[in-house]
Amino acid sequence: MQVGRGYTPRVNSEVLPSAKTFIHSLGLEDLTAHLGQHGQPAYRAKQVMDWLYEKRVGSCDEMTDLPQALRTQLAADFELRAPETVRVLGSKDTTQKFLFRLRDGNLIESVLIPASPALYGERSDRRTICVSSQVGCAYGCKFCASGLDGWTRNLDAGEIVQQLMAVEAQSGEKIDNVVFMGMGEPLANLKNLKRAIQIINAPWGLEIGARHITVSTSGLAPQIRELAEDPTQFRLALSLHGATDEVRSRIMPVNRKYNLKTLLEACDYYVAKKRRIMFEYILIADINDTEEQAHALAKIARRLSAKINLIPYNTVEGLAWSRPSRARQERFHAILREHGVVSTLRREKGHDIAAACGQLRLQAKREATAPLQPSTP
Ligand code: SAH
Ligand code: SF4
Numbered sequence: 434m435q436v437g438r439g440y441t442p443r444v445n446s447e448v449l450p451s452a453k454t455f456i457h458s459l460g461l462e463d464l465t466a467h468l469g470q471h472g473q474p475a476y477r478a479k480q481v482m483d484w485l486y487e488k489r490v491g492s493c494d495e496m497t498d499l500p501q502a503l504r505t506q507l508a509a510d511f512e513l514r515a516p517e518t519v520r521v522l523g524s525k526d527t528t529q530k531f532l533f534r535l536r537d538g539n540l541i542e543s544v545l546i547p548a549s550p551a552l553y554g555e556r557s558d559r560r561t562i563c564v565s566s567q568v569g570c571a572y573g574c575k576f577c578a579s580g581l582d583g584w585t586r587n588l589d590a591g592e593i594v595q596q597l598m599a600v601e602a603q604s605g606e607k608i609d610n611v612v613f614m615g616m617g618e619p620l621a622n623l624k625n626l627k628r629a630i631q632i633i634n635a636p637w638g639l640e641i642g643a644r645h646i647t648v649s650t651s652g653l654a655p656q657i658r659e660l661a662e663d664p665t666q667f668r669l670a671l672s673l674h675g676a677t678d679e680v681r682s683r684i685m686p687v688n689r690k691y692n693l694k695t696l697l698e699a700c701d702y703y704v705a706k707k708r709r710i711m712f713e714y715i716l717i718a719d720i721n722d723t724e725e726q727a728h729a730l731a732k733i734a735r736r737l738s739a740k741i742n743l744i745p746y747n748t749v750e751g752l753a754w755s756r757p758s759r760a761r762q763e764r765f766h767a768i769l770r771e772h773g774v775v776s777t778l779r780r781e782k783g784h785d786i787a788a789a790c791g792q793l794r795l796q797a798k799r800e801a802t803a804p805l806q807p808s809t810p
Contacts, residue, residue, distance in 0.1 A: 452512065530543075542565060561611070609641065620656035654691040720754065727764075
């Protein structure tokens with residue numbers, strides 16, 4: 434897909450052809466099959482998963498109940514290294530942001546939210562991680578920091594899974610909720626996304642319930658249909674941000690490819706086949722915050738029985754957009770209520786989190802004149 438401003442296919446050629454597979458990208462079946470080829474019984478795969486996800490070792494040498502030859506073999510075949518943590522912002526009890534450097538030097542970020550008051554319909558004592566699914570994003574939404582530099586590459590399943598593990602290791606917190614609202618468009622990386630969700634969800638993996646995993650999309654209609662066939666019961670959130678084609682196309686180039694009619698038909702299909710969708714709607718001053726948009730949005734929400742999260746826009750350095758006044762936000766919210774649509778309006782300043790994804794990386798890249806680390810690999 435080549436949508437949007439600043440799209441530059443900068444796939445890093447040293448990224449992967451010759452590099453080793455991430456062991457954290459493998460499902461139990463893949464590992465069982467791999468070990469089988471080396472003459473190992475099936476129970477070895479479970480042992481390895483236990484070392485990886487229960488005991489969380491960082492090297493094969495620590496897998497002490499495996500024969501030495503097998504440890505050596507695994508170390509030769511797979512990558513176990515965690516991403517390097519370049520920077521952590523924030524502190525316990527507040528939103529914490531983590532900037533990671535991947536093995537090819539690319540930067541990604543994850544955000545840990547200590548409590549998420551009614552954020553995605555969850556209890557408020559849950560710890561939520563917002564993960565990235567790609568390096569950059571090709572979709573170029575006009576208000577978003579992640580799309581500013583275009584798309585570089587997809588993340589491997591293991592690179593997604595390792596964000597959770599690294600954040601748990603660094604923060605000492607157990608994560609209960611995962612939202613794919615960091616950098617990237619998860620449905621444009623569907624194969625690795627599904628694989629990552631499988632590992633995050635599996636009893637041999639990170640064991641986070643599917644209902645505690647939310648995938649957010651800017652509206653890739655064919656992939657939404659494809660997900661309707663996927664049996665895993667994770668949640669799907671749709672970034673609507675405009676209730677008419679005119680407004681939506683102005684801020685989200687993807688709407689020119691899949692307009693509202695196409696998108697909503699895919700959503701109808703998904704909802705009929707699988708489960709409800711949630712809407713996200715950022716309120717941007719003088720762009721999508723009019724009363725007409727509120728009425729049109731309510732109509733769409735009713736059609737799909739969707740709940741709406743209204744999110745006051747979080748300013749991005751270098752972009753001219755801003756959030757509407759509180760009164761205007763409230764008015765928009767009230768109109769939805771008048772239509773009988775369930776919606777939440779985020780109030781807490783400190784919770785502009787998911788929104789802020791992509792911004793830390795941008796900042797780090799802009800600071801290139803003052804390197805964060807003396808040397809990079
Ligand atoms: N690409 C996916 C998931 C990542 S973006 C998607 O677009 O849904 C996650 C959410 O953050 C989206 O709803 C996105 O529109 C929103 N977002 C991006 N930049 C924002 C900003 N500056 N303020 C508020 N929300 C923002
Ligand atoms: Fe990409 Fe989502 Fe940002 Fe749009 S909002 S540029 S799809 S990350």
